[in-house]
Amino acid sequence: MSDPKLIFVGSPGVGKTTAICTISDHPPVSTEVPSTDEQRNTTVALDFGEFTLADDEVLRLYGVPGQERFNFIWPLIAEGAMGMVILVDNSLPNPLDTLDGYLDSFVDFLGKVPAVVAVTRWRENVGPQLADYVEHLGRRGLELAVVAMDPRDRQDVLYLVNMIVAMIEAPVDA
Amino acid sequence: MTGQPNPILAGSLNVDAIPARTGIALAVGSLGGLDQQVVGTMLHTLATRLGAQFRISEAREAELTLVEHASDPASFVLRVRNASNFSELRLPRPLRLMPLADALNASIDIVRPQSLSTPAVEVSSSSLVGLLCGSAANVPLRVEGTWGACVLVPGSDEIAFDRSYLVVARALAEDARVVGHAVVKPEVAAATHAAARVRLRCEEIRWLSGPSAEAMRAIAVKLSHPDAFITLRIWPNLARLPDHRRWIDAFATMQRGAGVAQIFNRAAAHGIADAQLRRGLALLFEQRQVVLSQRRPVPPTKVISVPPSLSFLQRLKQRLSQMMDVS
Numbered sequence: 498m499s500d501p502k503l504i505f506v507g508s509p510g511v512g513k514t515t516a517i518c519t520i521s522d523h524p525p526v527s528t529e530v531p532s533t534d535e536q537r538n539t540t541v542a543l544d545f546g547e548f549t550l551a552d553d554e555v556l557r558l559y560g561v562p563g564q565e566r567f568n569f570i571w572p573l574i575a576e577g578a579m580g581m582v583i584l585v586d587n588s589l590p591n592p593l594d595t596l597d598g599y600l601d602s603f604v605d606f607l608g609k610v611p612a613v614v615a616v617t618r619w620r621e622n623v624g625p626q627l628a629d630y631v632e633h634l635g636r637r638g639l640e641l642a643v644v645a646m647d648p649r650d651r652q653d654v655l656y657l658v659n660m661i662v663a664m665i666e667a668p669v670d671a
Numbered sequence: 672m673t674g675q676p677n678p679i680l681a682g683s684l685n686v687d688a689i690p691a692r693t694g695i696a697l698a699v700g701s702l703g704g705l706d707q708q709v710v711g712t713m714l715h716t717l718a719t720r721l722g723a724q725f726r727i728s729e730a731r732e733a734e735l736t737l738v739e740h741a742s743d744p745a746s747f748v749l750r751v752r753n754a755s756n757f758s759e760l761r762l763p764r765p766l767r768l769m770p771l772a773d774a775l776n777a778s779i780d781i782v783r784p785q786s787l788s789t790p791a792v793e794v795s796s797s798s799l800v801g802l803l804c805g806s807a808a809n810v811p812l813r814v815e816g817t818w819g820a821c822v823l824v825p826g827s828d829e830i831a832f833d834r835s836y837l838v839v840a841r842a843l844a845e846d847a848r849v850v851g852h853a854v855v856k857p858e859v860a861a862a863t864h865a866a867a868r869v870r871l872r873c874e875e876i877r878w879l880s881g882p883s884a885e886a887m888r889a890i891a892v893k894l895s896h897p898d899a900f901i902t903l904r905i906w907p908n909l910a911r912l913p914d915h916r917r918w919i920d921a922f923a924t925m926q927r928g929a930g931v932a933q934i935f936n937r938a939a940a941h942g943i944a945d946a947q948l949r950r951g952l953a954l955l956f957e958q959r960q961v962v963l964s965q966r967r968p969v970p971p972t973k974v975i976s977v978p979p980s981l982s983f984l985q986r987l988k989q990r991l992s993q994m995m996d997v998s
Contacts, residue, residue, distance in 0.1 A: 501979040520994070550986040579979050613906075627905045628959060642926050644906035645874075647828075655995050656910035656919075662984055662991070663923035668933070 502557035503661065504575055505544075506603070507584030508595050512617055512648030513560035514544045516584070519654045521546025521558055543574065548658075556658075571602050580661035581612040583641075584648060585630075588618040593625055593633050600637060611664035612641045613657060619645040695725050695782050697775075698733035709766060710737060717772050723779045734782045735775070737762075749774050751781050800843065800880040803830055804873035816845050824867065830876060831867030836913060839869045843879040875912050882953035890953040893963045894931050901952070902928040905960040916992065917941045918951065925961060 505513040517525045525546035544560030559574050575581065583599050585592050596614065600607065614630055625633075630643045642660060646653040697714070699707045711727045718724070725735075732752065740746035740761065749760040760774045803825060811824045818841040821834035832839045871879075882890075893899055903925035909915035921938040929937070938948045955961035979987075 501983060548987075548990070550983070550990050552986070554983060554986060556987060631904045640926075642906050643904070644908050646908055646910075650910070652910040652995065653908065655991055656908065656915070659916065659919050659988075659991055660906065660923070662988055663919045664926060665978065666920065666984065667923040667927050668929075668937075 499577060500555045500557050501579045502559055502574075502577065503658065504559050504561055504578045504581045505584060506561040506571070506581065506599055508586055508589065511584040511586045513584055516582070516648035516654045516657075517544050517546040517558045517560050519648065519651045520548055520658070522549050523547060525558070525560070527560070543570070568602055572606070575603060575606045578606075578610055579665065580610050581606065582657055582661070583612065583614050585614060585616050586618055587616050587620075587624045592616075593629065596630070596633065597637075600634075600639065607639060607641065611661050613660055614641050614643045615646045615648075615657060616643065617646065617648055695723050695735060695779070696728040696730075696733035697725050698728045698730045698736040700729045700731040701736070701738045706766075710771075713766065713768055713771055717768060717775070720772055721779075722776050725775060735778055749778065751778050800873075800876055803876060814842060816842055818842055818845060829870045829872050832869040832871070833867060834869065836869050839871070840879050843876055844881055869911075871911055872908070874907055875909055877958065878907060878909055878912065878951075878954060881950055882957045886953040886957035887949070890949060890956050890963075893956070894949070894952070896965050898965050899931045900928065900964045901925050901931060901934055902962045902964070903955070903960065904962055905958075907955065907958075907960060916995070917943050921948070921951075 505516055507513050514525065514527055523546070525544045527544045543562055544558075546558035546560075548556040548558060550556065556579075559578075561571055561574055581603065583596065583603075585596050589595060603612075614634070616627060616630060619627070627643050627645060634641050634643070642664065644657070644660070646657060648654060697710070699710050702710070707727070707729070714725050714727060734752050736750045736752070738748050738750065740748050743761075745764050747762040747764060747766065749762060760777070762770055762774060803823065811822060813820060813822045819834070819838060821832050821838055821842055823833075824831045834842075903922055906922055906926070907918075909918060917938075918941075920941050921934060921943060924934055924937045935945060935948060939945070943951075952961065956963065
């Protein structure tokens, strides 16, 4: 069986590479170069990092491209993942629409693994509130974890991974 | 004083965040007209670099008085009214900006000592949280309680404290009135922010402070229902609180949706006492992060396509724990 993996998806510049870099044991292998349609560096292929455990077991960390023109690669990478983190930049004009794009692409996958909607650049009373995300997901029949976080903060990223682990371990029969 | 580096002038401080004490009068009536103009211009130039607002007075004496030295024509003397413990400060002629700024800043606490002891805010610990996390949280405060004192510096995303986590936790959780002084020493605020020992977000501060009595009563009623069912809607981010790991499993259980008994059992297994759990649930309920219903919804089915082995999860948790400890 291949090594377990954790997938980070999200819009360009939302912090996927940063999140992986925060906890990866080595600098992530990133195809991060200036793209033609963005002012800043964005992931145009994917990022790859590793989180090594005892006995040299590895949790593989994948950052999945933000641009939709690469959406053919998303299911290939997501296959076999133990969890998914969808990063959404709340300062964007329509973050819920952005979220919809990822939900559409990963709809089958989301029903099978723990997933977290990690809202970045979130401020109280500015832009959609976390409850808006919950209600938006609910309208689509999804009950994903929603949390505000900062991908630059190592403790926040570790917290995210802990969330995924806890959701895997949570008893199914309530 | 005149030879000391001035942290205000070092540019490390946003002086707009420091509450200015307005209108300390500097009497220059004994000086010649040209000297008066020079001092006035200097005050204008130094306005953003002084820890208080000063104004020129044409009187011969005021709270602060600048006069020519009685026997040394190459010096001025800055005197402070009613200050038994403040000797006169001699300033060389011609006046220079830096020595004058140092002298004026040194005189502030002598001229207006009452401003140090007069509370800027006097609030309960719960309203302190409201103050910190509200829009008014823009000035550094020195907060005192029975647990001691700490300086806190609100920022855009977080609040920095100059004390250990335990002191901060007590400060926020104590059910007593606390007194907050606006920090009037700019260098204190700057140094505190730079060397903060604890930085917390408002969500974590609310978690430490605890729920209102009203929320505790409401949750007690809801939990007493035999069919009470709890679903977590929004995960708290408690990443910077040392004991957050104990809560994550309880949150995960709530995320999936669970009856009260199961959540209490799950929490107890992770060392969370019933009273702590009730407090946490009340806070989640108050913040609308959890929903309590009286009928069990159909739980979502999660079938992990390729579940990691239990041993892998144990090792992963162990590594995460190690990393959290060194963060």
